Amino acid sequence: MDLFEENRQYAKKSAPLAARMRAVSLDEWVGQEHIIGKNTLLTRAIKADKLSSLLLYGPPGTGKTTLASVISATTQAVFMQINATTAGVKDIQKAVEEAKSAVVLYGKRTILFVDEIHRFNKLQQDALLPYVENGTIILIGATTENPYFEVNKALVSRSMIFELNPLSQENILSLLRRAIKDPRGLGDFQIEAHDDALNFLADKANGDARTALNALELAALTTESDAVGRVEITLEVAAVCIQKRPLMYEKNGDNHYDTISAFIKSMRGSDPDAAVYYLARMIYAGEDPRFIARRIVICASEDVGNADPHALQVAAAAASAVHFVGMPESQIILSQAAIYIACAPKSNAACEAIFAALGDVEKVQVKSLPLHLKDPNKPHAIGSREHGKGYKYSHDFPGNYIPQDYLPEELRDRVYYKPTENGVERKIKESLRGLRSHRDYT
16 A cells, blocks of 8 residues: 555666656665754654654655655554645545545555645645644645645644755765665766766755756666767766756746845845846746746835935836837846946935825824815815915925925824935935925924
8 A cells, every 4th residue: 555665666667767766764864964964853753653743844855755655664553645736625635534544444544645745726735734634644745836735724733844954965975876776776877977076966956856867867778888888977078967957946936036036135235246147047047028027127116216316217217128128138128227226325214205194194183284285276176265274385485485384284203204315315315304494484
């Protein structure tokens, strides 16, 4: 009833190298020492066969499915596997019925491994909940998405969550060298892999063991052997087999939001180098350039504001140009705009002003707007004869300014806009200081 056993039999002959080299015991495990290390809670639970429900969260190629394979080979419980991309409620119900039978017929618990559990909709996740809660099944869910956002809160509360990190270059190098020697892997080949080639694969894999191992296999299978049957894997061969560094970047996933957050914070923090790097990550991963442009426009107003009024013009022009030009040239336009915003003086005074004003709109009851500001062109409105009475037209006075009440009486002393000393706002601040000094009028 161990579905991983069938996988292991198949892997001996025709599965990809990454599948053939999947660890089947804790002794073969590499990396993630923070959760699978000596005397860690999870290690002790696996060895004692006393697992509770788990959610394994991390990027692709970091060992989530491999950890399930280790548990499969270690536990005395019945082990079943389903994949959330293809399974439905009926599959869950079938697994539950088999779990109930296992308890009655064999006195055994059942561990249900659900790969990509975040792909289950709410109904499917809810179908699991009562059987996790009453112990009919022990759930092991694997996901590349943050379970706190993508998994039913009730399931999260009943599970232990372990986050797997991208593997280190040393971890991946260890796996590559093992694969070259292990009969399950490439041990039947006479492979001589140069250190710089292995280092290159381990680096370009970006923490994803599956990517590195599959690239190694491609190199071994596509490189001609010499007269004595030796296959030499050089840096040049490795470079061809893993031409583009993979990024963990799903447009609706955590990394999408993390990267755009880092991009905005780098522009706000006046670091053009960091801003361009995160921009490059998004472009490399195929992010929608219009989405990036919108975020630059927002940052120009929220974080630069009147410290450099040209920033919004640059950002808006870039957004228009991106729509007009398209990729790949739009990456240059986005770079120019992001660098300008990052280098511009910063002020969020306009942002704070509107939020402060919105707060007063919500909390302060205003009986009436000042009568002299009301529209006098409504002859049938109640009290319309007083509308506009006493209003002073600014352009009739020296300097195009005359003191008068503009805020409602209840908010007469409010100051919403507080310009900074940065950039253009320094001049605005000086000008407002003089104008606001006349506010104490009757």
